[in-house]
Amino acid sequence: MHPAFSVIFLTTLIGVGQGFFLALFTEQSYSAVNLLPAQESGFYVTGSLIALAFLVGGLFAAVFHLGKPSYFITRAWRGMTQWRTSWLSRELIAMPLTMGLVFLYMAFHYFGWDADIFGSPDTTGQLTLVLGGITTVTVFGLFICTAMIYASVKFLQEWACVLTVSNYILLGGASGFTLAAAYAAYVAPELVGFYAGWAMIITALGLVSRGASLFRNSRIKYKSTIQTAIGIRHNKVRQEAMGMMGGSFNTREYFHGKTASFLKSIKWIFLVLVFALPLLLLWGGMDGGKGMLVMAFIIQYVGLLFERWFFFAQANHPQNIYYQTV
Amino acid sequence: MTQLALVIDLNVCVGCHACVTSCKQWNTSGSAGPLFDDNPFTRDPTGTFFNRVQTYEIGTFPNTETLHFPKSCLHCEDAPCVPVCPTGASYKRENDGIVLVDYDKCIGCKYCSWSCPYGAREFDEQQKVMKKCTLCVDRIYDESLPESDRKPACVLACPTSARMFGDVHDDQSEVSRAIREDGGYQLMPEWGTKPSNHYLPRRKTRLNIQEDELVRVDNPLKKEDIRHETSKNVSLDDWLM
Numbered sequence: 001m002h003p004a005f006s007v008i009f010l011t012t013l014i015g016v017g018q019g020f021f022l023a024l025f026t027e028q029s030y031s032a033v034n035l036l037p038a039q040e041s042g043f044y045v046t047g048s049l050i051a052l053a054f055l056v057g058g059l060f061a062a063v064f065h066l067g068k069p070s071y072f073i074t075r076a077w078r079g080m081t082q083w084r085t086s087w088l089s090r091e092l093i094a095m096p097l098t099m100g101l102v103f104l105y106m107a108f109h110y111f112g113w114d115a116d117i118f119g120s121p122d123t124t125g126q127l128t129l130v131l132g133g134i135t136t137v138t139v140f141g142l143f144i145c146t147a148m149i150y151a152s153v154k155f156l157q158e159w160a161c162v163l164t165v166s167n168y169i170l171l172g173g174a175s176g177f178t179l180a181a182a183y184a185a186y187v188a189p190e191l192v193g194f195y196a197g198w199a200m201i202i203t204a205l206g207l208v209s210r211g212a213s214l215f216r217n218s219r220i221k222y223k224s225t226i227q228t229a230i231g232i233r234h235n236k237v238r239q240e241a242m243g244m245m246g247g248s249f250n251t252r253e254y255f256h257g258k259t260a261s262f263l264k265s266i267k268w269i270f271l272v273l274v275f276a277l278p279l280l281l282l283w284g285g286m287d288g289g290k291g292m293l294v295m296a297f298i299i300q301y302v303g304l305l306f307e308r309w310f311f312f313a314q315a316n317h318p319q320n321i322y323y324q325t326v
Numbered sequence: 327m328t329q330l331a332l333v334i335d336l337n338v339c340v341g342c343h344a345c346v347t348s349c350k351q352w353n354t355s356g357s358a359g360p361l362f363d364d365n366p367f368t369r370d371p372t373g374t375f376f377n378r379v380q381t382y383e384i385g386t387f388p389n390t391e392t393l394h395f396p397k398s399c400l401h402c403e404d405a406p407c408v409p410v411c412p413t414g415a416s417y418k419r420e421n422d423g424i425v426l427v428d429y430d431k432c433i434g435c436k437y438c439s440w441s442c443p444y445g446a447r448e449f450d451e452q453q454k455v456m457k458k459c460t461l462c463v464d465r466i467y468d469e470s471l472p473e474s475d476r477k478p479a480c481v482l483a484c485p486t487s488a489r490m491f492g493d494v495h496d497d498q499s500e501v502s503r504a505i506r507e508d509g510g511y512q513l514m515p516e517w518g519t520k521p522s523n524h525y526l527p528r529r530k531t532r533l534n535i536q537e538d539e540l541v542r543v544d545n546p547l548k549k550e551d552i553r554h555e556t557s558k559n560v561s562l563d564d565w566l567m
Binding site for chain 1: 410415434444517
């Protein structure tokens with residue numbers, strides 16, 4: 001498939017935002033049961049604002065995936081209507097819902113709104129705990145929707161796998177927790193060890209999941225052949241003409257247009273940038289080194305851009321059988 | 327239930343592209359707006375087409391055969407492109423099974439084109455919406471046209487009658503009979519999309535004659551061979567008679 005930068009930025013940016021919110025809420029819920037030191041509301045307000053910024057950035061990138069950006073205002077609202085059948089429609093519902101809830105989470109922390117829900121007057125922040133819990137559900141829902149957009153296309157066999165879903169959750173979570181470690185280095189140094197440790201664990205799990213999908217995809221057996229595509233039972237069929245001279249949508253949308261060695265080098269680049277280097281930098285930044293942790297996040301995010309590019313480029317669409325002389 | 331579809335006879339298609347040009351002409355002139363063309367008369371021409379004719383070579387020289395293969399939307403009975411559409415712009419008509427795109431609802435996200443294994447949908451770079459074969463829905467029901475003209479443009483244009491149009495659910499129709507009796511088949515049946523368009527295979531009629539059948543064992547001519555050797559001595563009679 002042809003990797004579209006709008007979707008590369010959309011999926012990576014909202015992944016960071018979602019993972020970062022999960023890191024924030026983990027802190028709040030752990031501190032509620034005294035597993036982690038409690039934080040001032042400012043920690044959550046600034047944090048939610050950062051998460052929201054990444055989510056809005058992703059939404060902004062998504063606008064450029066529409067035929068015309070103006071469709072975002074005139075037509076995109078219809079995208080919420082087909083949630084019964086379309087994962088893309090479900091994502092279009094989950095995304096603003098998540099963004100709205102993160103905004104409410106931020107607002108409730110900012111204004112200090114609270115209520116005694118659990119019946120224990122000593123526990124503070126009960127309302128935000130409940131709100132954060134609901135937001136966590138929608139964050140995971142959004143992860144699943146985003147991943148299922150790809151995993152549900154059975155024709156793209158590289159994507160049609162449960163590993164696509166685990167990759168999106170783990171890689172988004174890893175980048176979010178790495179950002180949280182860098183954030184904590186500036187505003188709450190006592191949390192750096194916790195965030196960096198979990199960022200390393202999630203990154204390592206992401207490596208297992210992404211490695212498994214790379215292993216699977218390198219051994220994939222394609223269901224369609226030229227014989228089933230045109231229905232001619234002969235072992236030797238060669239395409240002479242595609243029906244056009246200068247290319248068409250079919251020759252642009254479904255091909256990455258790069259060499260096999262280019263594709264392979266991108267794979268090694270993202271394996272180093274998403275997993276190897278951030279793991280080293282996070283380990284080095286466990287004692288609160290700001291530079292190390294910021295570098296870890298930046299490198300991992302850039303690596304995720306390569307990872308997502310590779311994710312799209314590697315997928316081979318059966319329609320390409322009809323366009324073999326590209 | 328009606329399912330309108332095309333049946334394309336690969337045995338008689340000569341690859342003349344008349345269906346391609348007539349399709350483009352009809353569908354670029356309709357009320358839905360033009361089908362985009364970029365650089366039509368210069369280098370690297372490209373544009374949106376609903377129908378294309380491809381050419382394949384089967385076998386190894388000298389035992390080769392050329393196959394011309396017209397390819398358009400197959401109007402699948404279980405169309406995978408329809409449920410994935412987030413806006414409901416892609417739909418399959420209940421009354422005749424035609425798969426259509428509402429160009430006023432499409433947001434151009436191209437997700438439907440990913441969900442079509444045949445690559446039948448093409449994005450219009452000018453209108454920025456997804457387009458596809460409509461089976462000339464604006465023509466086949468047009469009562470201002472004579473009834474013989476109420477067929478898709480590609481069907482009417484085909485000089486060899488390689489394209490048939492009709493209801494594949496009506497077992498008495500011309501298309502159903504062709505599928506049934508002439509070995510009509512579907513493309514990429516492994517995906518379970520149940521394409522409505524069918525293709526008729528290349529067919530060859532061969533006489534199956536054994537070598538000994540060429541010589542009659544009880545040839546009466548041989549029994550009492552009345553033929554004579556011709557004389558080596560040419561006479562004047564041989565020239566005159």
